[in-house]
Amino acid sequence: MAILHTVNKSPFEKNSLETCLRIAIEGSSVLFIEDGVYGAMDGTSLNGKLSDASNRLRFYVLGPDLRARGLSEDKVMDCIEVIDYEGFVDLVVKHDATHACL
Amino acid sequence: MEDAPEGYEGGVVKKFMYVNRRAPHGTIYAQESLEVVLIGAAFEQDVSIVFLDDGVYQIRKGQDTSAIETKNFTKTFRALEMYDVEKLYVEKESMEARGMTVDDLNVPVEMKTSEEIGRLMEEQDVILSF
Amino acid sequence: MKLSVVVNEGPYQHQAADTAYHFCRAALAKGHEIFRVFFYHDGVNNGTRLATPPQDERDIVKRWSELAEKHDLDLVVCVAAAQRRGIVDEDEQKRHGKDVNNIAPGFRISGLGQLIEAGIESDRVVVFGD
Numbered sequence: 001m002a003i004l005h006t007v008n009k010s011p012f013e014k015n016s017l018e019t020c021l022r023i024a025i026e027g028s029s030v031l032f033i034e035d036g037v038y039g040a041m042d043g044t045s046l047n048g049k050l051s052d053a054s055n056r057l058r059f060y061v062l063g064p065d066l067r068a069r070g071l072s073e074d075k076v077m078d079c080i081e082v083i084d085y086e087g088f089v090d091l092v093v094k095h096d097a098t099h100a101c102l
Numbered sequence: 103m104e105d106a107p108e109g110y111e112g113g114v115v116k117k118f119m120y121v122n123r124r125a126p127h128g129t130i131y132a133q134e135s136l137e138v139v140l141i142g143a144a145f146e147q148d149v150s151i152v153f154l155d156d157g158v159y160q161i162r163k164g165q166d167t168s169a170i171e172t173k174n175f176t177k178t179f180r181a182l183e184m185y186d187v188e189k190l191y192v193e194k195e196s197m198e199a200r201g202m203t204v205d206d207l208n209v210p211v212e213m214k215t216s217e218e219i220g221r222l223m224e225e226q227d228v229i230l231s232f
Numbered sequence: 233m234k235l236s237v238v239v240n241e242g243p244y245q246h247q248a249a250d251t252a253y254h255f256c257r258a259a260l261a262k263g264h265e266i267f268r269v270f271f272y273h274d275g276v277n278n279g280t281r282l283a284t285p286p287q288d289e290r291d292i293v294k295r296w297s298e299l300a301e302k303h304d305l306d307l308v309v310c311v312a313a314a315q316r317r318g319i320v321d322e323d324e325q326k327r328h329g330k331d332v333n334n335i336a337p338g339f340r341i342s343g344l345g346q347l348i349e350a351g352i353e354s355d356r357v358v359v360f361g362d
Contacts, residue, residue: 003223008248008362019123019155022195023220034247064254085258092356093233093264099121099223100231100359102240114352131240134273137312141344145352228351231359232240232273 003028004095007036008102011046020101021049026056031091032080037065040080047077054079062088116227117148122157124232126176127167132160133175135232140178143185150189150226151182152219153211158196163208179209193219234267235259236350240361242277243292244285249278252360253295260303268306268350269296271339273361276319279309279339293336300338307339308346 005024011017017039020030030053032040039046040061050059059080066073066082073082083091092098120139126132139151153160160176167174182190190211197203197213204211214222223229237256241248256266271278283293300307309319318334321341325333335341351357 015155022216023223025217025220025224033251085254086262088255089259089262089264092235092358097226097229098356098358099229100361102123102231102361116352118351130273134313138344138347142348145345145348147348147352228357230238231361
């Protein structure tokens with residue numbers, strides 16, 4: 001059983017990403033949406049932690065939210081796949097349940 | 103081994119997890135999430151409640167809201183047992199970070215590690231966050 | 233698949249209502265069924281007929297009403313949360329002696345049981361909040 005976790009707040013504002021990474025089990029996925037997309041960018045203090053986590057979790061980020069915030073898809077961490085809303089739907093369907101880490 | 107619950111209209115029983123990560127009183131999430139649990143109890147589903155991060159503060163003993171003039175809904179956690187909602191879990195890491203032990207809490211809970219909470223989450227059909 | 237969506241925040245204040253809307257639209261475009269959209273906490277404010285956003289901004293309430301009409305969606309506003317926040321339909325207006333009702337087209341007010349039912353009946357539940 002794999003869970004899709006969504007993270008909607010910036011990791012520099014709230015600890016939701018931190019908690020998410022703590023409880024997410026190997027094989028689960030994490031999708032950054034809304035202000036959560038700031039956590040997906042290359043060059044932040046989180047890169048090491050996310051890189052390590054990408055060995056056991058799959059990471060995704062919502063493209064429309066990146067673009068809204070002037071964040072370039074090219075500058076997203078390599079281990080994070082950019083998807084759109086239809087991709088979001090696919091992830092929800094593919095995983096057994098969705099956990100909104102608010 | 104308890105009897106299987108009759109469940110909802112013809113026996114569908116799903117695993118529902120309620121995830122609480124916020125402190126009580128500063129926002130309404132804790133109170134309104136408890137209201138979902140109480141109403142939801144009538145549907146006789148397989149319910150677990152998880153308290154993570156500041157959510158562990160929701161079930162602290164000794165909360166007295168008289169000076170802030172709000173309803174002390176936290177007393178109602180003690181009624182959960184009567185509604186057959188007994189699977190309450192707190193995350194060990196969250197408790198320790200806050201210098202709390204189960205003796206600080208007003209309801210019986212099981213302490214679980216982060217990984218155990220994660221594994222429990224994996225078993226769920228519906229995960230509600232507030 | 234049958235999907236249900238929970239919206240925990242009001243329009244404009246948080247992006248939750250927007251993301252939920254875009255998610256619903258994408259799900260419908262892919263041929264999925266949206267069993268129910270349940271509005272809780274401040275999410276009930278998505279259902280007020282009285283919002284007048286600036287002309288050059290999206291009209292979140294109207295957008296939900298239009299999506300509901302086009303796809304015959306069930307938009308449910310939680311009665312307890314609505315009572316606290318002043319979202320009122322004709323029945324509630326009469327029941328509580330209010331001088332007006334303000335529910336937007338396509339929305340209906342009902343109990344928290346509708347959220348649990350959505351969890352039981354749907355294949356997936358997705359929560360949007362703060």
